[in-house]
Amino acid sequence: MNGQAANCELQTTNYERSSHSDDFIEVKEFDFFYGKKQALFDIDLEIPARQVTAFIGPSGCGKSTLLRNFNRMNELIPNVSHAGDITIHGTSIFDSSVEIIALRRRIGMVFQKSNPFPMSLYENIVYPLRITGQRKRTVLDEAVERCLKAVFLWDEVKDRLHENALGLSGGQMQRLCIARAIASQPEILLMDEPCSALDPIATAKIEELIVELKKDFTIVIVTHSMHQASRVSDLTAFFYLGKLIECGRTSKIFTAPIQKQTEDYITGRFG
């Protein structure tokens, strides 16, 4: 298995060198443990800026675990530990000078189950600004309009900004969560199966949105849907049992995967 991981690293490195110079997130020889149980094995991966990278693989393969390491959300769980490194713009996110709070402000996160706060739409979106002490009404108003427009929700909700966000439909709530995630103007957007609880129409809207958002954000999306990965992503990484099996251009992964396991998974023979 180590041979495979190394192989994958070589392959991405070649790919990155040929087409992109500004690797944004770099994962280096990364291991991750929940207590004594190892969840990620020796992951090497480079995620380029302003592209959509999809993580695919069967449940429990470690794709969400890796995603939640980028903004160090895993550290809310007791007894976790890691080895290796993750860098953003060349700086280690685990460096002692990095403030977790500042890191998370620069990295927006959207969760599987949409989780707006039980407050008004307005207060949901300005939450990331309020916690940094922003009180100016004009700044807050501007952020609400900008973020809601960015997720194509403005026209639908502009007349009820002060109603409780829990009254929105499922798809609207998820778009509200995306708007909230980009309110602090992060550079990276992490999405953990953002459409798995949505109907096909709401899913299509979010997918359009993802394609639109990659102009401004580096997006990493975890998905169980092969179709979604092939529709929205530029790069795809396939994980299995905590190891990165293969990664590369989405078009290539889905048409001519190198590893047999990748081919079996995307053709639905297992997983």
Place this chain on the structure above:
Amino acid sequence: MTKHFFHQQEGRTSWIRLVRNQVLTLLCFLLSAVTLIPLFSILFLLLKKGLPLLNLSVLTGLPPAPGLEEGGFGNAILGTAMMVGIALLLSAPLGILGAIFIHEYAPYARFSGLVRFVAKLLTGIPSIICGAFAFAFVVLTTGNFSALAGGVALAVLMLPTILITSEQALMGVSSSYRDASYGLGATAFQTIWRVVFPEALPAIMMGVMLAVARAAGETAPVLFTALFNQNWTHSLMEPIASLSVFIYNFSSLPYPYQVRMAWTASLVLVVMVTGINVMAQMFFRKKHS
């Protein structure tokens, strides 16, 4: 057609099964009705014996001297309210903040486990022991029986209940709110005070109100911390009357009028406690579940 469909394979359902089902349903209904008997007989008795004497002067007057047919127990109502108030001021902040610490800040720490364990033990401690504790710590050190000592005794009684119900209230807050808040770069403090605490507040208040209702009816802890007072109390540091001790004292007197007054006081106490419970249910029931 339908008859044919239902009967072709299994035949009719055995009549024993049907009868057994009916009998057991009836039994469950009867047993649950039986549990209501004590509650309603208490209420009936209290209304029957306590209502005749209930009027404004009883609620505002001072306890009569033995044999006299006048006065009331206004000072006892006020005393109970004051001591419960003191107990609330002492135990609610400690209990709620303690719950926030052990559930939000250090849920897996050994210390939190210890606090949780001790709180559970404390809920089982007889209330008279809480009184003994306050007697030793407050009455003996200050040198007199007082409202403060009674308040401390009730606070000790309320604290574990408030702590445990508050922790359960915090547990009831979906962890997805915490994820969202932390994911946006909030600190633990911001996450707790802006998102988690407001969401848990109704359930926390419900726990606090139930603790208040229970403490208001306790006799043993105030009996030998606050003692009793025939007059209005002017200081927290002197003995004070309470409804429960008033009932205890007057019900054992040989004068029929005093015994009737004890019944009326019982009615007032039950109405107060039930009122607090009902208010808690009305105001703090979870709005969206």
